[in-house]
Amino acid sequence: MNSRIFIDRPIFSAVISVAIVILGIISLSQLPMEQFPEIAPPTISVRASYTGANAETVQKSVIVPLEEAINGVEDMMYMVSTATNSGMANIQIYFRQGTDGDIAMVNVQNRIASAQGLLPAEVTRSGVNVGKRQTSRIKTIALYSPDNSYDEKFINNYMKINIEPRLSRVSGVGEVDVRGADYSMRIWLDPAKMASYGLVPADIRQVLDEQNLEKATGTLGADSDNTFRYVLKYRGRYEEVNEFENLVIRAGKDGTVLRLKDVARIELGQRGYDFAGRVNGHPGTTASISQTAGSNANEIITEVDKVMEDISSTLPSGLKLVSLMSTKDFLDASISKVVQTLIEAIILVILVVYVFLQSFRSTFIPLIGIIVSLIGTFAFLHIAGFSINMITLFALVLVIGTVVDDAIVVVEAVQARFDAGERSPYRATIGAMKDIATALVTTTFVFMAVFIPVSFMGGTTGVFYRQFGLTMAVAVGISLINAMTLSPALCALILTPHGEKTDVGKRSFSTRFHDGFDRIFLRLSSRYVRGVAWMLRHKWLTGLLVIIASCGLAWLLTNTKTGLVPAEDMSSVNIDVQMPPGTNLSTTMKMMEEIDRRVRDIPQIEIYSRTAGFGSITGQSVTAGTFDIRLKNWKYRTGKDDDIQAVIAEIYRRTADITSAKIQVFTRGMIPGYGATNGFELYVQDHNGGEVENLKEITFNFLEQLNKRPEISRATTSFDTKYPQYSVEVDAAACKRNGVSPSDVLDALSGYIGGSYASNLNKFSKLYRVMVQASPEFRLDTHALSSMFVRNADGEMSPISQYITVERVFGTESLSRFNLFPAIRVNGNAARGYSSGQAIAAVKEVASQTLPMGYGFEFSGMAREEASSGADTLTIFVICVVFIYLILCSLYESLFIPIAVIVSVPFGLAGSLLFANLSGLENNIYLQVGLLMLIGMLAKTAILLTEYASERRRAGMSIVAAALSAARVRLRPILMTSLTLIFGMLPMAFASGVGANGNKSIGIGTCGGMAIGVLALLFLVPVLFVVFQWLEEKLMPRRKRQ
8 A cells, every 4th residue: 555645645544534433433323232242042932831730741741742843943952841830831942043033933833833733632722832032031120019009919910911011012022021920710619519519620611611702693784785784792701700600500490590609709810829929028020021032132121111111100109110130230331331441541552652652743643543443443343233242342442552553653663764864754754654564564464364263253252252353353454544544644744853942942841751761761772682682692591481381371271260251240139049848838938028037138239029939040839939139239339348249148148047948149140141040050861761769869969069069159959859749540440330431530630629721701901811720728638539529421429539549749849851851950150269160160070970871961051152162262272373373474485484473472371361360360251352362462563573673684684683673673662562552451450340350351361461472572582583584594595586
């Protein structure tokens, strides 16, 4: 590129930069914001309900047929299913990243259609629901009555009728899961009265089918010459309690009528009675909002907040709608913090530049380069379909110290011309650009080349690397354009040589500062050159240091604790409570009230809700409970004991003496779509198809050994086989003797005890179920079976108890399968001071020692992604280094000189990991993107030395003299490049508050790696240049041109 064109046409040069900035500003206004790029795997949820069935029945009759049909659907990764004693079947199918969620859902629906004929009629009638959604929540809201003027049933249904439908219509919302039951018309049967009239539950269902229905009745006068047409309108389904009470069961010729109210109690109740919720101690309910795969969480929450604000204005007096958790809170605070860090970094970088250039005019030119490069990058983000997220913002912070380099090189080259005696800014700029244009393009392309290999990576880490790498590469590319166009044009216009007199004949401050700085730097430069000369006399020391650095890097890579993303204070905490097997809901509620009493006055808590009958980890169960706690804003929690880990520790301390319940406190997952917790999740599998009791014993033994490991804080499972149950056996012979079918016995038993979905009713503009079941007081224990009767073919009634035998046994609350194998879910957390990567390694080691043949385990959620990507880091770095080496080989037409360029890379990587270890940080994705940038930055900086030394050698200098000359001349630009990067990272290295762990991972690692890498570069690259240049000339003599 001929820079003279742009020097001669400064307005044209300015227009190019202004156009880039305008495009960037326009794109910035249209870019979506999110915490992370879209990295979670598309997830399809399949749900079905089998009223009255236990977990084993649901698994055999619902889960197995559906799983067999779904298994192997295109692009599927893995599948998890759960069957519960409440009759619920839930299957989650996870697809490979990049799969179209809509196509995946259609494929799953097609597979399910082929299995419909294998499902029980009750399940088919209720329907199998298929939807695309992520497994993690993006927002949790609560509706409650602060003055206790409304009961929980009303609040639940107000949420479902008036709030849930509006939130579900928000684009991107996958599901609004209200923790509470719908209204339902409950027909509570009296078994004794039913028997006295010779009735069984099937008769009631038949009555409902006959009389509670919608029917088309036609039109009178249609297709005729009549003047009027009359539409016949049947009243349709019943809506009121008294209407159901007066349903006719039987009518005699004598005028007697048997109505439903004669054998049952009817009320508008709830579909289920397994939930009890409170918000801040008042009646209330909560709802969790999840997003669809591929949607933008920030945009969804913004729209949800608008809808909530509108709803709040129309709420009845005595109701209040609040937000318990929102991922947007952390996102907004984190982005605000990163923007603040960005500004601080720019200020520090400009200060460093001014110290080295000693001129406000000279400093102004790199500042313009920073602004053009950063804002212009937003245009690329928009074109590439990226978003403003933590990865792209961190890339922009990191790149500040890099984009300034090209402009610095231009200004420094012009100043060097001034120092050499040139007085004309125009001629100085022309000459400087001739000298450095090739080096500028070369170093920039080498830096950008680092990110080419990682752009082709797949998986979650590939998305991180791709967005980070391409953002940095484009920013540096724009800085090169600016350095070749606007920067030289400005140099020719505004720069002046140091030492010129001002109007009053006095030397300016910048001139005096320049002279003082030069004297100090001259002494430093002389000592540095003497140090390089000493290293040249002791070349063996260079080889020893390279070996030590390489070995140290290998050791640090294998011994630095690892993780995917650092855990942050996200201002929300969950408490999962698991009661002993067999506990009823009222006992669970009492335990929840006791925990509530103990934790409610923790000063960091702003608002909280509790729900009995549902666990964040365990799911729906009367033995489970959960607290959703929102902490106060980060700006009000600045003390040592105010961070989220201190709050969790305080909750554990206050509940430490509770032995009748398992209590697990956790924060939500850092990456949306990878599970509800921030810990690890795995499934222990039985590949033999053995008894569930054997799987339980093996899993409990595995947990016992796992909890002995120092890396593991708590590893638990909610699975147990000690839930009290009764095994029912039907005496087929006794049935046949009395003319009763065994299926009739089971149907009556199911109708009275399990209940059945018998019909529907329309009310409040919604469709609700009509449930038929024996009243609770008539089904308390096995003695109740004597009062429940079945009818034989002759119409005679006999008690069910004479056909069945019940035996007390123990069983499970729920059953899970992972990829078609019976499995038990295990959740855990890394101990304090250990990383998730170390916890995962401990799990693998314990599993290999304790799980027998035929049993295995698989991670799910974020742990699965981290476990599968653990070996990628070293591969990525090796590929990047090899790629740089190949490019340098082509540029230098040499196989040896590029080795001298990249020798500082192991020092930089080792330094970064060393500082991370000393600071207690883990080798996570943030640290790794910093390491990736270091590779390119150190190689780019080293080229400044080798390029100049090669030129001096071609000019006729000896190899040693060329190396020493390069060391002397290139010290200043190398120090400027390095210090601008290091000072630009200092705000991140010393970050506090929201997002501090991620900032520190990048800041400390980058500062430490750059400091050690540049120190090694300054003293070792000249020595290695001498060695490899000598080898080059000895082994590969230059071809003689004819």
